[in-house]
Amino acid sequence: MTKIALIVAMDEERGIGRDNDLMWDLPSDMKFFKTITQGQIVVMGRKNYDSIPQKFRPLPNRLNCILSHSPQLNAPGCLVFNELSDCMQQLKGDARTIFIIGGGEIYRLAMHELSIDEMYITRIEGVFDADTFFPEFNEQDWRVSIIATQRKDENHSHNFTIFHYCRNN
Numbered sequence: 169m170t171k172i173a174l175i176v177a178m179d180e181e182r183g184i185g186r187d188n189d190l191m192w193d194l195p196s197d198m199k200f201f202k203t204i205t206q207g208q209i210v211v212m213g214r215k216n217y218d219s220i221p222q223k224f225r226p227l228p229n230r231l232n233c234i235l236s237h238s239p240q241l242n243a244p245g246c247l248v249f250n251e252l253s254d255c256m257q258q259l260k261g262d263a264r265t266i267f268i269i270g271g272g273e274i275y276r277l278a279m280h281e282l283s284i285d286e287m288y289i290t291r292i293e294g295v296f297d298a299d300t301f302f303p304e305f306n307e308q309d310w311r312v313s314i315i316a317t318q319r320k321d322e323n324h325s326h327n328f329t330i331f332h333y334c335r336n337n
């Protein structure tokens with residue numbers, strides 16, 4: 169069965185973005201995102217896709233899937249789906265992991281409609297005045313381990329920790 173994962177970075181109030189952009193520049197978290205999604209499938213909302221600078225999209229070495237209600241969305245090099253269920257149907261049986269990579273609407277949709285196998289959640293110390301948030305979920309349903317911790321330094325404006333969540337069987 170195709171594995172479904174989700175990856176997100178959020179602040180202490182579950183904030184993930186503002187004005188359709190990220191609110192921090194944390195290179196080692198970005199590197200983690202790039203490494204873990206490499207060679208896999210990424211599924212994102214149209215607004216998240218729009219927020220990626222043109223020169224960086226589609227995200228290289230990954231199958232990029234965009235969700236939009238617009239039938240004529242122009243997203244070169246990407247697959248566009250009008251329904252999450254159609255997207256999942258098409259990817260069914262793929263040996264690669266499907267990564268749900270946001271933003272807020274797509275995280276909410278995926279948490280509601282899919283059975284997510286694992287989550288990679290970066291928790292950043294601080295509050296960033298977000299306008300987009302990651303949904304609440306029941307922590308009891310998951311086994312949690314720490315993947316990495318980054319202290320504030322010349323390249324990282326905030327402390328953060330990357331957690332791995334595996335669904336309890």
Ligand SMILES: NC(=O)c1ccc[n+]([C@@H]2O[C@H](COP(=O)([O-])OP(=O)(O)OC[C@H]3O[C@@H](n4cnc5c(N)ncnc54)[C@H](OP(=O)(O)O)[C@@H]3O)[C@@H](O)[C@H]2O)c1
Binds near residue numbers: 175219300
């Ligand atoms: N911190 C993080 O880890 C992280 C990760 C990703 C994104 N972000 C941030 O999140 C923000 C964007 O999130 P967002 O919630 O505004 O938007 P989004 O989830 O990226 O995209 C929303 C769009 O997805 C499409 N969509 C939503 N539900 C759909 C459905 N059921 N079927 C088909 N298409 C559907 C619609 O596109 P149409 O309007 O085209 O119909 C909708 O406008 C930005 O600030 C971004 O920087 C943060």
